[in-house]
Amino acid sequence: MKKTAIIISSAVLSFATFASAQTTADQQKAMTPDSVLSELMAGNKRFTENKPTAKNVSDRISKTSTGQYPKAVILSCIDSRVPVEKVFDQGIGDIFVGRVAGNVENEDQLGSMEFATKLAGSKLVMVLGHTACGAIKGACDGAEMGNLTGLLQKIEPAVKAVDGYKPEERNSKNIEFVNKVVIKNVQQTVADIRKRSKVLAQLEQEGKIKIVGAIYDLKTGKVTLLP
Numbered sequence: 660m661k662k663t664a665i666i667i668s669s670a671v672l673s674f675a676t677f678a679s680a681q682t683t684a685d686q687q688k689a690m691t692p693d694s695v696l697s698e699l700m701a702g703n704k705r706f707t708e709n710k711p712t713a714k715n716v717s718d719r720i721s722k723t724s725t726g727q728y729p730k731a732v733i734l735s736c737i738d739s740r741v742p743v744e745k746v747f748d749q750g751i752g753d754i755f756v757g758r759v760a761g762n763v764e765n766e767d768q769l770g771s772m773e774f775a776t777k778l779a780g781s782k783l784v785m786v787l788g789h790t791a792c793g794a795i796k797g798a799c800d801g802a803e804m805g806n807l808t809g810l811l812q813k814i815e816p817a818v819k820a821v822d823g824y825k826p827e828e829r830n831s832k833n834i835e836f837v838n839k840v841v842i843k844n845v846q847q848t849v850a851d852i853r854k855r856s857k858v859l860a861q862l863e864q865e866g867k868i869k870i871v872g873a874i875y876d877l878k879t880g881k882v883t884l885l886p
């Protein structure tokens with residue numbers, strides 16, 4: 660019994676040591692899109708269980724100063740309640756994060772993803788939406804203001820694609836409708852990334868990367884992968 664406890668605690672310790680070290684070039688090379696996805700989901704499990712791995716920030720700053728080998732690039736909303744690195748229990752040098760309200764792709768985000776994968780070796784592209792998204796609510800209501808108008812128009816196709824609701828139910832007051840648009844917007848963004856980026860589509864066809872969509876639940880902190 661005592662021996663088992665010692666073995667388990669040393670396994671936990673070695674895992675924690677590994678997880679708290681920055682991603683190296685060799686590790687990045689050995690990763691696959693599926694192994695990266697598993698690592699991120701395991702990190703989210705630690706996050707939701709309030710068991711993030713201890714990370715020495717100063718050590719990370721100095722060890723990553725000469726190079727970076729991030730495992731994934733994540734396109735997320737700017738929402739302050741979705742701190743992407745924390746959500747997946749990742750540290751300095753582990754992941755690229757592109758953020759824009761409503762997590763929609765544009766040419767600059769696509770260029771950033773192409774850099775992250777083709778040039779910097781990341782194995783996974785993830786579009787991360789979240790429940791009760793303010794940008795999605797704005798698009799549901801047809802809100803207009805300055806440069807925000809153009810941004811929200813990019814979400815409009817997702818609003819239109821959700822059916823089964825009466826006209827009076829299709830607004831931000833209906834959270835069920837809002838969250839369906841959140842999901843549709845991520846799925847359309849994933850499809851648009853494949854359509855608009857030959858570089859990323861080809862990398863995925865060759866099995867070098869995967870492009871996936873996921874939703875972060877503001878109430879639980881849990882990330883769920885979308886089909």
Ligand SMILES: [Zn+2]
Nearest residue numbers: 736738792793
């Ligand atoms: Zn949002």
